[in-house]
Amino acid sequence: xxxxxxxxxxxxxxxxxxxxxxxxxxxxxxxxxxxxxxxxxxxxxxxxxxxxxxxxxxxxxxxxxxxxxxxxxxxxxxxxxxxxxxxxxxxxxxxxxxxxxxxxxxxxxxxxxxxxxxxxxxxxxxxxxxxxxxxxxxxxxxxxxxxxxxxxxxxxxxxxxxxxxxxxxxxxxxxxxxxxxxxxxxxxxxxxxxxxxxxxxxxxxxxxxxxxxxxxxxxxxxxxxxxxxxxxxxxxxxxxxxxxxxxxxxxxxxxxxxxxxxxxxxxxxxxxxxxxxxxxxxxxxxxxxxxxxxxxxxxxxxxxxxxxxxxxxxxxxxxxxxxxxxxxxxxxxxxxxxxxxxxxxxxxxxxxx
Ligand SMILES: Cc1cc2nc3c(=O)[nH]c(=O)nc-3n(C[C@H](O)[C@H](O)[C@H](O)COP(=O)(O)OP(=O)(O)OC[C@H]3O[C@@H](n4cnc5c(N)ncnc54)[C@H](O)[C@@H]3O)c2cc1C
Numbered sequence: 001x002x003x004x005x006x007x008x009x010x011x012x013x014x015x016x017x018x019x020x021x022x023x024x025x026x027x028x029x030x031x032x033x034x035x036x037x038x039x040x041x042x043x044x045x046x047x048x049x050x051x052x053x054x055x056x057x058x059x060x061x062x063x064x065x066x067x068x069x070x071x072x073x074x075x076x077x078x079x080x081x082x083x084x085x086x087x088x089x090x091x092x093x094x095x096x097x098x099x100x101x102x103x104x105x106x107x108x109x110x111x112x113x114x115x116x117x118x119x120x121x122x123x124x125x126x127x128x129x130x131x132x133x134x135x136x137x138x139x140x141x142x143x144x145x146x147x148x149x150x151x152x153x154x155x156x157x158x159x160x161x162x163x164x165x166x167x168x169x170x171x172x173x174x175x176x177x178x179x180x181x182x183x184x185x186x187x188x189x190x191x192x193x194x195x196x197x198x199x200x201x202x203x204x205x206x207x208x209x210x211x212x213x214x215x216x217x218x219x220x221x222x223x224x225x226x227x228x229x230x231x232x233x234x235x236x237x238x239x240x241x242x243x244x245x246x247x248x249x250x251x252x253x254x255x256x257x258x259x260x261x262x263x264x265x266x267x268x269x270x271x272x273x274x275x276x277x278x279x280x281x282x283x284x285x286x287x288x289x290x291x292x293x294x295x296x297x298x299x300x301x302x303x304x305x306x307x308x309x310x311x312x313x314x315x316x317x318x319x320x321x322x323x324x325x326x327x328x329x330x331x332x333x334x335x336x337x338x339x340x341x342x343x344x345x346x347x348x349x350x351x352x353x
Contacts, residue, residue, distance in 0.1 A: 004030050004087075006325065007107050007117040009094045009269075012040020014299030014314035015123030016069040019087075021322035022121075023076030024338075024346055027329070030115060031077075032107075034093035034128040035262075036148060039066030041300075044129050044262050054311055065311075075351045089113060093128050095268045097295075105294065119325045122274075122281060122290070122297040123318070126264035133258055134166060134226050144235045145256045149175065156186040161254035163188040164239060166226070168195035172259040173206040180218050192220045194251065197244065224249050269301075277303050287324035288317050294328065296321040 006022055008015045011033035022029045037043050042051075042062030050059045060068065070077070077085040092109040097120065099105055107115045131147035139145055150156055158179075165175050176193050193210065198221060200207050213219040224241030227248070231237060236256050241249040266279050274290050274297075275282040281290050281297035285304040288296045298321050299314035307313070327335050340346045347353045 002030060002113070002115045004028050004115060004117050005329070006030075006119045006121060007032065007094075007105070007115045008121045008123055009107075010040060010123035010125060010299070010301070011035070011038035011088060011090070012123060012125050012299060013042055013065060013069055013311055014125075014318055015040065015121070016066070016073050017315050018121050018123055018298060018318040018322065019076050020069070020073040021319050022325070023073065024340070024349060025322055025326040026349065027119075027322070027326060028087070029076065029121070030087045030089060030117075032089040032092050032094050032109060032113075032115075034091065034130065036091050036151075038070060038088065038090065039063065040125050040129075042066045051311070075349065093130075093267070097268075097272045099294075103294070118294070118329055120295045121318075121321060121325075122269065122295065122301055123299045123314075124266070124269060124297075125300040126279075127266035127269070127301075129262040129264055131258065132260040132263050134260075136226060136229050138229055138231055139236075142229070142231060142234060142236045142256075144254065145258065147258050149178070149257075156182065156188075158188045158255040158257070159186050160189050162190040162192070162252070163255045163257055164192045164194050164222070164251060164253040165257045165259055166194045166239075167259040167261070168193075168197075168200045168202070169259075169261055170202045170206060171261050173200060173202045173210045175257065175259045176213065176219055177206065177209050180213055188255075190220070191218065192222050192251065192253070194222045194224070194226070194239065194241070196225050197223050222249070222251050224251075280307075286320070288321035289324060294325075296325060 005027040006029040008018045008029050008031040011031045015031050019029045019031050043066050047063040048061050050061055052059050077087050079085050092111050092113050094107050095110045096108045105117045105120050165172055179188055179191050214221055224243045226239055227242045228240040229236050239251045243249045280303035281301055283290055283297050283302045283304050288298050290297050298317040300309045338346050
């Protein structure tokens with residue numbers, strides 16, 4: 001059980017800024033995200049696209065913004081000897097929220113991590129980003145089905161074997177390009193791209209790169225609709241497809257890599273007793289507190305009159321929510337507004353004294 005002042009659900013841009021604002025006010029926060037990387041939509045949906053409307057930053061990509069926010073929050077996300085942030089919990093989906101008799105919140109993740117906190121900040125965007133999968137019975141139990149690429153430096157499970165990559169969008173095509181260009185020790189012996197038809201929904205450069213690989217025989221395309229699996233000993237041995245001519249096709253494989261993008265799921269949040277309006281958490285626009293005292297909602301996940309789903313609005317909400325929580329958690333302490341430029345206390349908290 002990790003004991004802390006606050007848990008922030010979601011390490012998207014607003015969740016990261018929430019950690020920063022809480023840190024300035026002297027509140028320790030742990031931030032949890034189901035994705036393997038922080039940055040939310042900025043990294044998962046538009047890492048290389050430019051953003052032009054963040055105040056003071058004329059232009060930066062989604063990934064650059066996430067890195068800037070991480071750098072800014074770094075004083076409040078300390079690292080251990082291995083360089084891992086001890087307060088940033090990735091690959092963890094918050095599943096349960098309850099409150100004990102002392103008023104502390106207990107949060108647990110699907111993966112088994114548990115937190116006790118005095119305040120909760122839901123910065124969950126449109127929900128937890130989970131990979132879109134294939135709707136085939138038995139798929140989830142197979143050990144050679146993957147939705148993510150291994151981290152750099154980690155062994156590739158498909159090295160020297162036949163990998164089938166499912167999908168026809170940017171994610172699938174960039175995966176195919178990356179696999180073909182991987183080092184000899186990590187590269188698959190055979191790559192098949194599996195998509196329902198010979199037309200992709202990807203950036204023109206990616207489309208061209210994959211067609212070049214197909215022309216050179218480095219990648220094979222297998223069209224058809226996935227229909228069933230052949231399995232043996234907990235592994236998929238072949239994907240069964242329905243061809244465009246209505247004929248069944250069997251595609252033998254060693255590993256199945258499903259790269260069909262991410263889809264947000266509000267999931268368990270919907271069962272926590274929060275007042276929701278069209279799948280968004282209703283909040284006060286003064287404090288960003290929900291109907292559950294001590295539970296705040298910021299960023300794309302919330303709604304209130306005049307709400308705009310913009311980064312700037314999420315940053316404003318995180319600031320006011322932090323101040324409201326600080327006042328609620330320390331009712332007897334004076335709540336002076338301090339400036340980072342002039343306050344020795346804030347400079348000390350930022351490690352810049
Ligand atoms: C293509 C595109 C372009 C955009 N361009 C701009 C722009 O130019 N300017 C602008 O201001 N805005 C832009 N936006 C909108 C902006 O990206 C969003 O407003 C912003 O990402 C919202 O941030 P957030 O932190 O609230 O949510 P998100 O970025 O959605 O992050 C939420 C995070 O919470 C995680 N999460 C959710 N539930 C759980 C759970 N139960 N457990 C663990 N983790 C969970 C998710 O995995 C996700 O990582 C754009 C959006 C898109 C899609």
